[in-house]
Amino acid sequence: MADQILQVEHLEKYYQKRHVLYDINFSVAKGEVVTLLGPSGSGKSTLIRCLNGLEPYQKGTITFEGQQVDPTEKNWQQIRQKIGMVFQSYDLFPNLTVIDNIMLGPTKVQKQSADATRAEAIQLLQRVGLEDYADAYPRMLSGGQKQRIAIVRALALHPDFMLFDEVTASLDPEMVRGVLNIIKDLAETDNMTMIVVTHEMNFAQEIADRVLFLENGKILEQTPSKQFFAKPQTDRAQEFLDSMDF
Amino acid sequence: MDHSGISVLFEGTNFTRLLGGLWVTVKIAGIALILGLILGIVLGVLRTFRNRLLRLILRLYLEFFRIVPTVVLLFLFYYILPKQLNFNLPADQIATLVFALWVGAEMSDIVRGALISVPKHQRESGLAIGLNRHQLYRYVLIPQAITLEIPATINLATRVIKTTSLLMLISVMDVINIGQQIIEANNHTHPTGVFWVYGLIFLFYFLIDYPLSWWAKRLEKRRLERTNG
Numbered sequence: 001m002a003d004q005i006l007q008v009e010h011l012e013k014y015y016q017k018r019h020v021l022y023d024i025n026f027s028v029a030k031g032e033v034v035t036l037l038g039p040s041g042s043g044k045s046t047l048i049r050c051l052n053g054l055e056p057y058q059k060g061t062i063t064f065e066g067q068q069v070d071p072t073e074k075n076w077q078q079i080r081q082k083i084g085m086v087f088q089s090y091d092l093f094p095n096l097t098v099i100d101n102i103m104l105g106p107t108k109v110q111k112q113s114a115d116a117t118r119a120e121a122i123q124l125l126q127r128v129g130l131e132d133y134a135d136a137y138p139r140m141l142s143g144g145q146k147q148r149i150a151i152v153r154a155l156a157l158h159p160d161f162m163l164f165d166e167v168t169a170s171l172d173p174e175m176v177r178g179v180l181n182i183i184k185d186l187a188e189t190d191n192m193t194m195i196v197v198t199h200e201m202n203f204a205q206e207i208a209d210r211v212l213f214l215e216n217g218k219i220l221e222q223t224p225s226k227q228f229f230a231k232p233q234t235d236r237a238q239e240f241l242d243s244m245d246f
Numbered sequence: 247m248d249h250s251g252i253s254v255l256f257e258g259t260n261f262t263r264l265l266g267g268l269w270v271t272v273k274i275a276g277i278a279l280i281l282g283l284i285l286g287i288v289l290g291v292l293r294t295f296r297n298r299l300l301r302l303i304l305r306l307y308l309e310f311f312r313i314v315p316t317v318v319l320l321f322l323f324y325y326i327l328p329k330q331l332n333f334n335l336p337a338d339q340i341a342t343l344v345f346a347l348w349v350g351a352e353m354s355d356i357v358r359g360a361l362i363s364v365p366k367h368q369r370e371s372g373l374a375i376g377l378n379r380h381q382l383y384r385y386v387l388i389p390q391a392i393t394l395e396i397p398a399t400i401n402l403a404t405r406v407i408k409t410t411s412l413l414m415l416i417s418v419m420d421v422i423n424i425g426q427q428i429i430e431a432n433n434h435t436h437p438t439g440v441f442w443v444y445g446l447i448f449l450f451y452f453l454i455d456y457p458l459s460w461w462a463k464r465l466e467k468r469r470l471e472r473t474n475g
Contacts (some may be wrong), residue, residue, distance in 0.1 A: 054370055073379075081376040091371040095389040104385055105375035139472065150371075157375060 003030045004063075005161055005193050006051070011060035013043075013050060013217075020046055022218045024060065028161075028195065033187045035204040035225070036197045038214035039240060044197045047214070048163050051195070052076070052085045065160065081109060084154030088166040090147040092138035098125070098149055099134040105157045117156070124152040128182055144175025151182055162186065162194040169199060176200065183207065201244045205229045213237045251438030255446060260428050264443075267424035268450050274338055274418070275407045278345030282406075283399070285346065286353020291383060293358040304354060311351035316409050319344050324416040337418045341410075349406060356398045360391035393469055400462035404455045411451075421447055 006028040013021035021043050028034050036044045049055040051062065053069075053076030062069045064079055092101050102121040106112045125131040128148040138146055147167055154162065164183060168176040180203050186192040187207055198204050204211065208225035213232065221233045232238050255261055293304050311319070323344050328334050335343070364387050372386040414423035425443045432439050 052374060054373065077373075077376055077378050080374055085374040087367060087371065087374075089367045091365070091367040093368065093371070093386050093390075095393075096385075105377070108381050108385065109376040109378075153375060 004028070005030045005065055007061075007063040008051070009061050009063070011047075011050065011057050011062065013046060013055065013057045020217045021050070021057070022216075024219060026212055026219065026222055028193060030193055031191045032193055033207050033209050034195045034212060035208040035210075036195060036212050036214060037201075037204060037237075037240070042214040043217040044214055045165055046217075048085075048165050048195060048197050052080060052083050052163055054085075081105070081157050082159050083161045083163060084157060084159035085163040086147070086150050086154055086165065086167050088169045090143065090150045090167075090170075092141075092146050092149060092153070094138050097135050097137055098130070098141075101138070101149065102153045102156045105153065110157065121152070121156055124155055125149075127185075128152055129178075142175065143171045144178055147171060147175070147179050148182060151179070151186075155186075160193065162192055164194060164196045164198070166197050166199065168203075180207075199244075201229075201241070213240070215240075251436050251442045254428065254432050254436040254439035255442055257432065257436075263424050263428065264421060264446065264450075267419060267421035270338065270418065271407070271410045271413070271420040271422075272454070274342050274345065274413065274420070275403075275410050278342050278349055279403055279406060281342075281346035282349020282353055285350030287357050287388075289350060289354035290357025290361065291388070293354055294361045308351045308355055311348045312355075316344075316348065317412055317415060319348065320412060320416050337413075337416050341413050341416065341418050345406060345410070349402065352402055353399065356395045356402065357391065360395040360398075361387055363394060364390045397462040397466040397469075400458050400465070404458045404462075407454055407458075408451065421450060 004027045008024055008026055011021060011024040012019070024047060026034075036048065038044050046055055050057050053071065053073075056071065062071075065082070069075060069079060092098070093104070096104065099118065099121055102124065103114065103117045106117040106120075107114055122131055122134060125134055128151070130145060130148060130152075133141060133145065133149075138149075141149070151167075167183070168179050171179065180200065183194070183196065184203075184207055187194060196204070196207065205225065208228075211221075211223055211225050211228040212219055213221045213223070213228070213234070213236075215236055220236055221228075223233055228237070229241070232241065255264070289304055289307070293301055295301070314322075320341065323340050324337065368386055368390065369382065372382040377385065410420060411422050413420045414426065417423070425447050429440045429443050436442075
C-alpha cells in the first residue's frame, strides 16, 4: 500500500448529537481520481471538508502520505499546503488583485520569493486562459473566471492532492465546461490525485477512476467508475443514477 | 449700547482664545480617537476568538463604557480615582484617557461586528491555502472588515468630537469653557454676546463634524455601489 496517498479509517462525525458520518473507510492511491456521489445531504461536503481539517471529526483516523494526522489546528495548517481545496462559492479575496490572491499562499505561507511566485502565477493563469486579468480585482470577473482563478490559487502551493467541492454548482451552465476542462486537464496532464464532489454525472463518468457513493452519511459502495455507471452494486445507487437523468 | 454683540468676538484676544480652546478640543478628541482606534482594533479582534473568559471580560468592558454616561466617567476618573488610587493626571490628560477608553470600547464592537460579517467562506478559503490565524486576520479578514467599518468609525468620531463639550465639567479649557469665560467677562458691555459666542462655537463644531458625516455617507454609498455593481 505504499502508493496510498490518503487513508481514512473508521471516521465518525457528529454535529452536536446528530450523527452525520458513519464509519467511513476508504483510501486514495497516488494519481487516482475519486468522485464522491450521492444525494443532497448525504454528507459528501462534510466528508471532503474533514479531509482538509475544516471540520473536526470525533472518531477514526486520517492518514496522509503515510503519516497519521494528529488533528490539531497547527498540524492541519501544515497539511493544507499539500492538500489544495476549491469550494463551490469560489471565494477569491475581494481585497486583493487576482495575482495577489494567487501569490498570497506561496509568498506568506511558504515564504517563497515574490519574483519566482509571480512568474509561476502568470504561467498558471496562461494555462487557464486568464493571464490578461492578473491585475484585475475579483469583482470584475465572471463566476467561471473566478472559479478558474480559485483553482490556480490552490495549485500555486504545489499540492500533492486536490479536493473539489461542487465547484461548478453555482456557475452559469455555459461556464461549467471551462472549469471542468481544467480539472480534467489536471487529472490527465499532471496526473493529479483528487477527490471530486459533483452533481455533473457526465463529468464524473469522464474523469473518475472510482466512485464512492454516499447516502445518509454512509458509504454504500466503492466501485470502479466504469462499472458504477454501467451497473452499480446497490439498488439505491441505481435509483440515484436513474433520477439524475443524464 | 454702543457695542453690537458681534464685536465681543474680536475684543482683545477673545478670538484667538476661542481658537486656542478649539485646538484643545480637537487635540483631545484627535489623540483619544487615535489611541481608541488602536485599542479598539486589538480588542475587536480578541472578541472574535473562541476563549469564553476573554470574551466575557471584553464584553463587560464594552458594556461598562457604553452604559455609564460620559459625564459620570469623567467625574469618576477626575475626582474619585485620584483619591482612591492616588492616580493624578492633569484634567486634559484625564479627558484624553477617558475618551480613548470609551472609543476603544465602542470601536471593539464595530471591529468585531465587521469581522464576523466577513463571509465564513472567506475564512475557510484562507485556511485552505495554509494561512495561520495571524495571517488570516492580517491579509484576509481585517482588510475586508475595514471597508465595512469605516462609515461607523467616522460616525463615532463625530460623536466623540461633540461629546468633548462635556470637558468643561472637569475644568478643561476647551472651546466651550473659554466661550463661557468670555461671555461672563463681557456680560455688562455685550449683553447679546452669549448669542454670538455660542453661535461661533456652533459654527466651529459644524465645520468639523459636517465634513466627517458627509464623508461617511459618501464612503458607504460607494461601498454599496461596489458590492452591488
